[in-house]
Amino acid sequence: MxxxxxxxxxxxxxxxxxxxxxxxxxxxxxxxxxxxxxxxxxxxxxxxxxxxxxxxxxxxxxxxxxxxxxxxxxxxxxxxxxxxxxxxxxxxxxxxxxxxxxxxxxxxxxxxxxxxxxxxxxxxxxxxxxxxxxxxxxxxxxxxxxxxxxxxxxxxxxxxxxxxxxxxxxxxxxxxxxxxxxxxxxxxxxxxxxxxxxxxxxxxxxxxxxxxxxxxAGQPPRVLSAANVVGAERAVTLFEGAYDEHAHRLAKLYQHVGIPSYVSEQRTLPISPNV
CATH class of the missing domain: 3.40.50.10490 (Glucose-6-phosphate isomerase like protein; domain 1)
Structure with missing residues (x-):
């Protein structure tokens, strides 16, 4: 063999x-x-x-x-x-x-x-x-x-x-x-x-x-997918949305870490989507 x-x-x-x-x-x-x-x-x-x-x-x-x-x-x-x-x-x-x-x-x-x-x-x-x-x-x-x-x-x-x-x-x-x-x-x-x-x-x-x-559970994940499978436009939307979601989740791990500051206690104001 x-x-x-x-x-x-x-x-x-x-x-x-x-x-x-x-x-x-x-x-x-x-x-x-x-x-x-x-x-x-x-x-x-x-x-x-x-x-x-x-x-x-x-x-x-x-x-x-x-x-x-x-x-x-x-x-x-x-x-x-x-x-x-x-x-x-x-x-x-x-x-x-x-x-x-x-x-x-x-x-x-x-x-x-x-x-x-x-x-x-x-x-x-x-x-x-x-x-x-x-x-x-x-x-x-x-x-x-x-x-x-x-x-x-x-x-x-x-x-x-x-x-x-x-x-x-x-x-x-x-x-x-x-x-x-x-x-x-x-x-x-x-x-x-x-x-x-x-x-x-x-x-x-x-x-x-x-x-x-x-x-x-009604929350289907944003799966990184190839353009030749889902189409170029949807692939870009999935990638951008997935990366943004990752950033939002990661922010929670950083916001209240360690020693508090006025920044960590500050209420976050909404950001314009055009920024």
């Missing part, structure tokens, strides 16, 4: 693992839709390659506002690999205690919010602390991990706790320990990881279920 066929077979097994989590996916969608219907946001966080799942959720074609992608460049911009902004620094920073609290200091959280925290190993400090801080604020936390890999991983946190210890719901990408899925004769290390594939499928399943719930 060639390697391509082997990878495809193992990928189908990931889909089976995800299919078995339908009830958990629907629960996550229920929490997320409640947050969005309340005018709040679902916070998305992942460091390293977990950023991929954050950006897959929003903003991209087939997605809609209601999600707050928290992407820290210091933890995920490492495509130079070495030198300034390299991978070594990113891997170091994602295990610095206290960084999560500095990130979340930028937002006024609410118990109406919910969160999706992604970490394949579930053992790095920053995503663990993010989930912990979300829970302390009364925010429901969905953790997306690779269960087998996370169970075998050693937490970088001093008390040994992992992301799954601060999750109200756990989703599993289905990838194996170590993530890579293929053995090549003569090579003593595995290649071709699976967690990203499993993670992307999971977030899109959640996205679809949330869209259904919003539509059933």
């Amino acid at each position: 060639n390697l391509t066929t082997q990878y495809l077979q193992r990928s189908r097994a990931l889909l089976d693992t995800i299919d078995a989590q339908t009830e958990a996916i629907q629960q996550a969608a229920q929490w997320f839709s409640q947050t969005i219907l309340a005018g709040r946001m679902v916070h998305l966080f992942g460091s390293g390659h977990s950023r991929i799942m954050v950006e897959e959720m929003w903003p991209r074609y087939g997605s809609f506002p209601g999600f707050n992608p928290i992407v820290e460049l210091s933890l995920s911009f490492h495509n130079l690999v070495v030198g300034a902004n390299g991978q070594r620094q990113a891997m170091f920073l994602e295990n610095v205690p206290g960084l999560a609290s500095r990130i979340l200091r930028n937002y006024a959280l609410s118990a109406q919010d919910s969160a999706l925290v992604i970490s394949s190993s579930g053992s790095n400090v920053v995503p663990i602390e993010m989930a912990e801080l979300f829970q302390q604020a009364g925010v429901k936390v969905v953790a997306l991990v690779t269960r087998q890999h996370a169970e075998k991983s050693i937490s970088k946190r001093a008390d040994g706790k992992k992301l799954t210890d601060f999750a109200d719901l756990i989703l599993d990408t289905g990838a194996p320990v170590g993530d890579a899925m293929l053995t090549i004769p003569g090579l003593d290390t595995l290649v071709a990881p699976g967690s990203t594939l499993g993670g992307v499928v999971l977030v899109n399943c959640i996205k679809a279920e949330v869209a259904r719930l919003l539509t059933e």
Whole structure:
């Protein structure tokens, strides 16, 4: 059997693992839709390659506002690999205690919010602390991990706790320990990881279920759609409307954050649509 066929077979097994989590996916969608219907946001966080799942959720074609992608460049911009902004620094920073609290200091959280925290190993400090801080604020936390890999991983946190210890719901990408899925004769290390594939499928399943719930509640989402599907004029309207809605939701996270000022207490006057 060639390697391509082997990878495809193992990928189908990931889909089976995800299919078995339908009830958990629907629960996550229920929490997320409640947050969005309340005018709040679902916070998305992942460091390293977990950023991929954050950006897959929003903003991209087939997605809609209601999600707050928290992407820290210091933890995920490492495509130079070495030198300034390299991978070594990113891997170091994602295990610095206290960084999560500095990130979340930028937002006024609410118990109406919910969160999706992604970490394949579930053992790095920053995503663990993010989930912990979300829970302390009364925010429901969905953790997306690779269960087998996370169970075998050693937490970088001093008390040994992992992301799954601060999750109200756990989703599993289905990838194996170590993530890579293929053995090549003569090579003593595995290649071709699976967690990203499993993670992307999971977030899109959640996205679809949330869209259904919003539509059933009478608030169909503004979905970013291609012009060659919905027409050029409607595509522009959807994009502009979706981005504006994102701004309006985000404003609520900033308006009353931290130390009050006369600006935060000031009644907002309506703005002319022609401005």
